[in-house]
Amino acid sequence: MPSFDIEVKIMPRAGLLDPQGKAVGQALSALEFESVGDVRVGRAISISLERPDRETALADAREMCDRLLANPVTEDYEVVVESAS
């Protein structure tokens, strides 16, 4: 069965205060990086998945996000599926 590498990117929902991102932004400014705009901190999750095809891999990864990996109240997610090399 083909193998897929799933990359899930989970970010604080747009518009929500992200105190972690704000703290990182302030630290970057303190390091004298100029003109640092909005900084947001999320998390990345990599999953290896054996599925018959790309569509099934994507559908399953999205279900994983909906049921466990992301909290719909506070987070948005993106899923990228690549064929495993």
Added chain:
Amino acid sequence: MTRVAVVKFPGSNCDEDTLRSVQGAGAEAFYVWHREESLGNADVVILPGGFAYGDHLRAGAIARFSPVMRAVEAHAAAGGPVLGICNGFQILCEAGLLDGALVRNACLTFLSRPVRIRVESVDTPFTNAYSSGAEFDVPIAHGEGRFLAREEELRDIEEQGRVVMRYVDDNPNGSENAIAGIRNRPGNVVGMMPHPERAADPLLGETRGKFVFESLVKTVEALPGGSP
């Protein structure tokens, strides 16, 4: 006698204080391990504080799938009282038994100190021994206690009087509307970030947390055919 199940997850750490507080209120308290599928005929279920599953991924995200949670969900659906304290509150939100979510404190640091809270709703199985508007000091101990909800959810929570407790004077974690505890629509499921079990004994300096446990006994004893 009122029977109270205190659920233990791997990483629970307030289970013994909670058990003793329940006993102090005159109820029979016993532990239920999270792998159990039954609550042992409990009248009331408490999910205590701690760091179930090390808070991996998000606080409560993994614990909500423990086998015992199916029994907790069934108990709640049947109208049985359920209380989540701190990590227990986080688990109830993740399980969808309560609205909203608890995220990283706005100050980004773990907070462990007493705060003053006001009891906003005495119409729950865990607050009916308080007088409305009662204020008391109670410890918090959390890194993820900032209560958030979608705009429409938050409006519903407020309009339906489902805020059970609010921080007074100082909103330690940046919660929306200084919310410290909420209930579900029917009112039988309550979650709170502060630790009443740490304010329920004269040795601890503050005892007004004990009314949370006295409330649950009062509730069960008032049920038709209640507790013998």
